[in-house]
Amino acid sequence: MSLTPHKLGEIATITSSKRIFFNEYVDSGVPFYRSKEIIQFFNNETNSQPLYIAEAKYSQIKEKFGVPKINDLLLTSVGTIGVPYLVKDDNPFYFKDGNLTWFRDLEKKVVPKYFFYLLQTPSTRSLLNTRAKGSSQPALTIESLKDIELAFHNLEAQRKIVDILSGYDDLIENNRRRIELLEESARLLYREWFVHFRFPGHEHSEIKDALPSGWIKAKLSDVADVNHRTIGRNYQGPIKYIDISAVTPGRINLAQEYDFAEAPSRAQRVVKHGDILWSCVRPNRRSHAIVWKPAENLIASTGFAVITPTHLPTSYLYHAITTDDYVGYLSNNARGVAYPAVTGTDFENSRIVKPLPQIVQLFDDIVEPVLTQIYILNEGNVRLAQSRDILLPKLMNGEVAV
Missing domain, CATH: 3.90.220.20 (DNA methylase specificity domains)
Structure with a gap:
């Protein structure tokens, strides 16, 4: 054509x-x-x-x-x-x-x-x-x-090309909206149970010191490790690197591939399934995300606090350390004018609510499958975008006829 x-x-x-x-x-x-x-x-x-x-x-x-x-x-x-x-x-x-x-x-x-x-x-x-x-x-x-x-192309061919490529974009948008609904459902459940204290059996629980009986305030360092895994200097081979610019609220948008010898010097934090990334720079921007089923060679910038849950599930801890109050704590402790930032110690010293284990387990039983579904939808969108981006130039230059 x-x-x-x-x-x-x-x-x-x-x-x-x-x-x-x-x-x-x-x-x-x-x-x-x-x-x-x-x-x-x-x-x-x-x-x-x-x-x-x-x-x-x-x-x-x-x-x-x-x-x-x-x-x-x-x-x-x-x-x-x-x-x-x-x-x-x-x-x-x-x-x-x-x-x-x-x-x-x-x-x-x-x-x-x-x-x-x-x-x-x-x-x-x-x-x-x-x-x-x-x-x-x-x-x-x-x-x-x-x-x-x-x-x-002529107008008729333009409309056909739009129909083909829009099919991919419509599927991506549908998945994105499903992800937003799933994320919102988890946030609402967290607020209902752990902010408003309307958890299963709450009517039988006495409130003491502003918390249900048996719940405590704990330092983050008591329930999670912060920045405890670092890649060795002698490592050789490829890595997938997450820079702080690649994370937006709730999303890891890009992991760039490098040979480790040529990677940025900040590529040091080893991350694993269930870890939580929190950007230390400008915490008011809420650049945080859950690491779910990652590649074995995934490495994050030292600009992140990498939080590894030890005594609470990821599903609960992520929601506990992304509330408005928690962001306020980080923002108030950020130091520096041009690049206000917190440190791993600020995370370790922060305090969160630690509910009774059986309540946390009930929450995780509901929300962990939600996190897996979000991961599946995100992976589906990656594949759809890759297929669209391969097809797009071929349609536009006439290599694929319409």
Whole structure:
């Protein structure tokens, strides 16, 4: 099937936003996106530190200049180049000028989601990066984007390609929503039993010193080890390395493969099934996750506290050390201005509630299978994404006919 070249300036109106100043951020209102947020959305990561502008400011901009609407597209254009975001609904938001470029009126010349996929091919990514200017902070200008030429299928073929690739994305999204529901069900059960004390048999339990009878406050070091496994300096061979940037709330998003001799110097923490990773840097960002059925050679950065449960199951301990109160404890103990951080000792000295063993066991009997189901769904999404990413460039360059 023949492809037709078009300059991007021919298929869309390419522009940016009106400038929003730092003092115009507010505590709540209309979401405000930068490149960071767009990259997080693209990777299905949680935005743990959202920014907002006032609704009145948004309404003023919308009336005078317009705002992104369904099927418009934003593209990261500074630093990390070429990550696309297709607007899927009419929920209001605005975005940072310079960081992001706005493609409007796509529907007049192209199927918007086809263009979204086209921007993800390795050849397009490479082309965008070669057109970026600047060494320390590469950037794509609006004028340079207008002049970039890409090859497009006809509209009928574009729709077929979108149908094929959307099938993968729909399955991934369905699994992601199932994961969110499973995670929420575990959190709600934890709160019901261990915060509100409505656990099985609670009506027969007396409250003493703000805890049910037989429950105690324990130091984390009494129920878990912190950073007790380190890879030997003489180790030889490949490793899978988790950097602190690879963990977002509840997720390990990437484990990079290295030969150990060439791995970052921070690649030292050995992690095993059931361990809990907690980033020591900026704990208010809640970068923590459970390690479940990992590769044997999985190694984490020394920027993490690796918490290994010894006298409580992972299912209980993870929820106990990710509550708002626990995050507050870590944030209050963080030291440093530019990179506020806690240490393994801060984790060891923290205190958590240790319920009666039979109650914890009942909780684990319910939640451990949930953790396994989450793992299975996540693994399924990895395989779906890999299959989609193999097929995508072949569809786009015509190697696979539609």
